[in-house]
Amino acid sequence: MKLSLGPILYYWTKQKTLEFYEQAASSDVDIIYLGETVCSKRRELSAQDWIDLAKSLSQSGKQIVLSTLTLLAAESELKVLRKLCSNGDIMVEANDMAGVQLMSELGVPFVSGPAINVYNARALKVMKRQGVSRWVMPVELGRDTLQDLLSDAKEMGVLEGLETEVYAYGRLPLAYSARCFTARYYDLPKDNCQLKCIEHPEGISVHSQEDDELFSLNGIQTMSGRTYNLEGELSTMQKMGVDIARISPEAGITFEKVDQFRKAINGSAQTIALAEAECNGYWFKAPGMDQVISAD
Amino acid sequence: MELVCPAGSLSALKVAVDSGADAVYIGFKDDTNARHFAGLNFADKKAQNGLDYARQKGVKVFVAINTYSQAAGWSRWQKAVDTAQDLGVSALICADMAVLDYASERYPDLPLHLSVQGSATNYETLKFYKNNFGIRRAVLPRVLSLKQVEAVAKYSPVELEVFAFGSLCIMAEGRCYLSSYLTDESPNTCGACSPAKDVRWEQTSAGLEARLNNVLIDRFDEGENAGYPTLCKGRFKAGDRTFHAIEEPTSLNTVELIPELQAAGIKAVKIEGRQRSPAYVENVVRTWRRAIDHYNMNPENFKVKKQWKDDLAKVSEGNQTTLGAYTRAWQ
Numbered sequence: 246m247k248l249s250l251g252p253i254l255y256y257w258t259k260q261k262t263l264e265f266y267e268q269a270a271s272s273d274v275d276i277i278y279l280g281e282t283v284c285s286k287r288r289e290l291s292a293q294d295w296i297d298l299a300k301s302l303s304q305s306g307k308q309i310v311l312s313t314l315t316l317l318a319a320e321s322e323l324k325v326l327r328k329l330c331s332n333g334d335i336m337v338e339a340n341d342m343a344g345v346q347l348m349s350e351l352g353v354p355f356v357s358g359p360a361i362n363v364y365n366a367r368a369l370k371v372m373k374r375q376g377v378s379r380w381v382m383p384v385e386l387g388r389d390t391l392q393d394l395l396s397d398a399k400e401m402g403v404l405e406g407l408e409t410e411v412y413a414y415g416r417l418p419l420a421y422s423a424r425c426f427t428a429r430y431y432d433l434p435k436d437n438c439q440l441k442c443i444e445h446p447e448g449i450s451v452h453s454q455e456d457d458e459l460f461s462l463n464g465i466q467t468m469s470g471r472t473y474n475l476e477g478e479l480s481t482m483q484k485m486g487v488d489i490a491r492i493s494p495e496a497g498i499t500f501e502k503v504d505q506f507r508k509a510i511n512g513s514a515q516t517i518a519l520a521e522a523e524c525n526g527y528w529f530k531a532p533g534m535d536q537v538i539s540a541d
Numbered sequence: 542m543e544l545v546c547p548a549g550s551l552s553a554l555k556v557a558v559d560s561g562a563d564a565v566y567i568g569f570k571d572d573t574n575a576r577h578f579a580g581l582n583f584a585d586k587k588a589q590n591g592l593d594y595a596r597q598k599g600v601k602v603f604v605a606i607n608t609y610s611q612a613a614g615w616s617r618w619q620k621a622v623d624t625a626q627d628l629g630v631s632a633l634i635c636a637d638m639a640v641l642d643y644a645s646e647r648y649p650d651l652p653l654h655l656s657v658q659g660s661a662t663n664y665e666t667l668k669f670y671k672n673n674f675g676i677r678r679a680v681l682p683r684v685l686s687l688k689q690v691e692a693v694a695k696y697s698p699v700e701l702e703v704f705a706f707g708s709l710c711i712m713a714e715g716r717c718y719l720s721s722y723l724t725d726e727s728p729n730t731c732g733a734c735s736p737a738k739d740v741r742w743e744q745t746s747a748g749l750e751a752r753l754n755n756v757l758i759d760r761f762d763e764g765e766n767a768g769y770p771t772l773c774k775g776r777f778k779a780g781d782r783t784f785h786a787i788e789e790p791t792s793l794n795t796v797e798l799i800p801e802l803q804a805a806g807i808k809a810v811k812i813e814g815r816q817r818s819p820a821y822v823e824n825v826v827r828t829w830r831r832a833i834d835h836y837n838m839n840p841e842n843f844k845v846k847k848q849w850k851d852d853l854a855k856v857s858e859g860n861q862t863t864l865g866a867y868t869r870a871w872q
Contacts, residue, residue, distance in 0.1 A: 316713055318662045318689040326665075343665035346672075360716055362660070362729065364609035367639035371673065385718040385727055386611075393612030420717040420773075423684030423866040426787060430779055451786050452778040453757045459723070459777060460787075467712070467773075467787065469722055526722075532754060533722035 246483045246510050248503060249276035249410065251493040252312035252338075254418060255463055256442035259289040265494065266298060270305040272500050273507045276489060277302060280312040280329065282340055282358075284425070284464045285322045286440065292325045299335045308336070315340040315360045316421045316465065330355075338381075349375035359384055359412050359491075360421070366397035369407075379408040381491065384417045384473070387528040388481065395486055408488040414476070414502055415493025416448065416461055417469040417533065426462040438464075446496045458522065459534075471524040471534055476502075477517040478528055478539065479509045542803055542810050544833060545603070545702060546826045549581040549815035554591040556819045557600075561830030564601035566634060567591060568732075568815065572614070573621040574605045575658055576815040577732030585624060592628055601631035607656035608732045609637045619643060626651055634680070635659070636715055636729075641674040654702070655679035658728065660715035662689070664696040671698045678702055680811060683793060684713045687867045691805045700808040706825055706853065707813025709793040709865050711773060719772055724754045735771045742767075751775075766790075792857035793865045796829065797845045799836045821856045828852045 250269055253262065269277050279302070280295045281287050290298065299309045311329050314322055323343060330337050330347040339345045340358035348355040357363060357372050357380040369380060382391055391411070398404050428438040430449055448461035448468055458470035472495065475482070479490060490510075492502055508514040519525060519536050526535030546562035548554035557565045568574025570582045583591060588604075595602045604625040610618040618637070622644045625633055633651060635641050636658035644653055655661055655670050657680040670676045678700040681690060685703075694701055712719070714728070721727035724739045739754040749761040751770035758775035761767040768774070768790045777786045793813070795802070802810065810833075812825050828849045836843045 315716070316662060316684070317665075318685055318693070320692060323663060323665060341663075341666065342661065342669045343663050346665045346669035349669075362609055362637070362715060364637060364729070365612055365615060365639050367615075367642055368609075368637060371638045371642050374673075383718075383729075385721045385730065390611045397612050417718075417722070419722050420712040420719050421684075422712045423686070424711055424788070430786070449779055454760055454776065454778060454783060455757045456778070457756055459756065460719075462779065462786070467719060530725065532725050533718065 246479065246487060247275040247489045248273065248506055248510070249278060249489050249491045250274045250499070250503070251412070251415065251491045252278045252280050252282050253494045254283055254416075254466065254468070255446050255448060255496070256284070256287045256289070256440070257446055257496075258443060261446070262290060263298070265499075266302060268500055270302055270307070272503050274307065274492070274503055276308045276310060278310045278312045278338055280338075282312050282315050283466045284442070285314060285319070285325065286438065287442065287464075289443070292328050296329070296332050296335065303335070310336045310338050310356055312338040312358065313340055313344045315358075317341050317343050345372070345375050352376060354378035357381065359418065364390075366394050366401055366403060369394065369398050370401055370403045373403050373407060378406060379410060379489070381410040381412060384412050384419075385527055385533065387530050388478070388485070389530055391487070392485055409486065410489035410491055411475065411482055411487050412473065413479070413482075413490040413492065414474055414506065415472060415495050417473045417527075418466055419460070419469055419533075420467040422465050422467070425465050426467065427464050430462060469524065469533060471522050473525065473527070473533075474519055474523040475525055475528055476506060476509050476514075477519070478525070479506065480512070481539075483510070542799070542833060543702075543808060544826070544829055545809050545811045547707075547812055547815040547817070547822060548591065549576060549578075549817070550819070551583070551587050551591050553815075553819045553822045555594055556823045557826050558595050558598050560823050560826035562600055562826055564603055564631065564809070565591075565595055566603040566605055566815070568605045569621050569624065571617055571621070572732050573608055573610075573618050575607050575656070575728050575732045576605075577608070578737065578816050581816060588624075588628055592630065603632045603634050603654065604628075604630045605634040605656060606640055607634050607636045607658045609729045610639055611730065615639070622647070632678070638673075641670070641676070645674040649675070652677050655699075656715075657682055657704070658715040660713050662693070662713065664693050664698070667693070667697050667699055678808065680704075682714050683710050684866050687798060687801055687805075690802070690807070690867070694805045694807060701806070702809035702811055703795075703802060703807055704793060705795050705810035705812055705829065707793060709788070709791055709863065711788045711865070723756055723772055735769070740770055791863045793863060794853055794857065795864060795867055796832050796849055796853065798864065798867060799832060800840065800843050803836065803840070817856070824852055824856050
């Protein structure tokens with residue numbers, strides 16, 4: 246099974262971002278996704294910067310994929326999407342059907358990202374018709390659904406030439422809004438948000454009035470408060486035929502996790518237990534925030 | 542503009558038809574629709590009765606089959622499409638590519654609308670659904686500003702319907718898993734958000750507490766309006782403040798935008814609320830009928846009447862309404 250690095254979901258400074266990818270280039274991942282998927286106002290790196298960075302990272306021998314925006318409404322956002330989709334060189338991850346439409350018009354194979362609603366094999370078949378060569382399972386789905394989906398897809402002949410990727414580590418992207426919650430937190434209007442996200446490289450923590458960590462506000466994106474961690478499920482995934490496990494970047498800890506996941510894949514990991522602030526519920530058809538102890 | 546109205550029961554359907562709906566939308570009694578609540582929706586026979594009633598009065602019936610099927614449940618979604626076709630409904634409202642694919646392949650003459658759960662926020666997405674499934678209409682999410690609605694409408698290859706009134710979803714519909722993060726059900730998978738089975742109310746010394754799967758969503762002082770604990774509308778702690786960190790409980794009301802929506806070429810406006818009572822349906826549908834008729838009679842001099850606002854305020858969540866994302870304040 247391969248390991249991938251998802252796109253950075255937070256807004257990091259250009260310097261921090263470049264340093265991150267320098268480290269990524271020499272890390273033990275097989276695939277690197279990069280690009281802005283959350284908010285078009287985040288321009289520490291322009292679309293061209295992302296394309297250039299992607300091209301230079303291609304030298305590392307890893308597969309590089311340009312991830313695209315999830316919630317597109319403005320014409321300017323579609324313009325950036327067109328630029329990324331037609332880069333002619335680097336593979337693209339579509340996170341909105343607009344990206345799917347553009348890639349299918351171009352006739353170039355692409356990745357269907359976690360925000361594309363593929364809940365069953367028939368939907369996957371539709372995506373395959375558009376030229377999808379890899380799909381990432383939506384984060385609210387889990388093991389049993391994936392098992393059924395893959396077995397149906399196999400029967401339909403959809404799996405040939407199609408890779409399956411599972412979001413396996415990091416805070417979960419749970420929702421996208423017209424509203425910017427970071428701006429709301431600062432009592433700022435969205436069109437004068439002062440790019441406050443950059444001050445929150447891990448998002449803004451939201452707790453219940455009883456101090457349960459519930460969510461993390463990341464601009465227009467609401468993320469899980471707990472960090473999703475399927476390290477203990479990697480061997481199950483492998484047996485199921487999952488091709489890639491995705492690690493979503495979290496400040497400071499990403500590459501440590503990459504090494505741990507690699508060890509787990511190689512079967513040389515010590516006992517794997519979840520930390521208190523971690524969850525794995527979705528994988529077991531439980532509430533996403535839950536910690537479930539695997540019966541295996 | 543067509544007035545599309547919610548009907549969670551036969552009596553709500555009749556009231557909607559009698560109060561001036563151009564179309565009503567219903568769901569079947571299972572998880573194939575996004576208002577899968579106990580006691581709501583239509584079994585086959587009730588659906589037939591509703592359809593007969595609406596048809597006699599020249600009102601269309603749409604059926605929402607707008608959740609996402611997982612492998613084990615596919616036969617239910619398939620059956621829902623078959624049943625709707627047999628009933629002879631005016632259109633299906635769908636989100637799942639699999640459902641759209643099946644319906645368009647099996648019943649090419651059955652009109653398809655892309656549900657708001659399909660999360661189409663731009664015209665490239667609409668092209669996708671038109672090219673692949675021949676959809677005739679799309680319902681736009683409540684996250685778009687008026688300017689964005691106009692931009693989508695300008696190049697849209699299909700008719701557009703927008704939300705006019707009702708509960709305000711502030712997340713892009715079809716792309717929100719908050720509910721399944723705290724409970725085990727979401728709109729996409731089960732047709733439920735913050736499901737009632739997980740809600741618990743408790744009077745404590747600190748106030749009236751509303752919990753969802755044991756997580757404290759809000760705590761109300763005496764005399765405070767305690768609304769349903771939809772999780773995005775709870776009061777939470779962020780930084781050193783306790784507040785509605787995501788959204789306040791308000792309703793969407795766009796009655797004053799009728800001229801702009803009309804000018805943008807919007808073909809239909811939708812009233813939210815299949816889970817609401819016939820009294821709600823009657824009030825909202827009648828008021829909106831009046832407003833649209835008033836506009837049609839004299840488009841140049843359209844003015845919102847105070848009476849409409851007062852009537853709609855009575856049934857609004859938290860007794861307040863907002864233009865939501867349609868105005869700049871959010872953008």
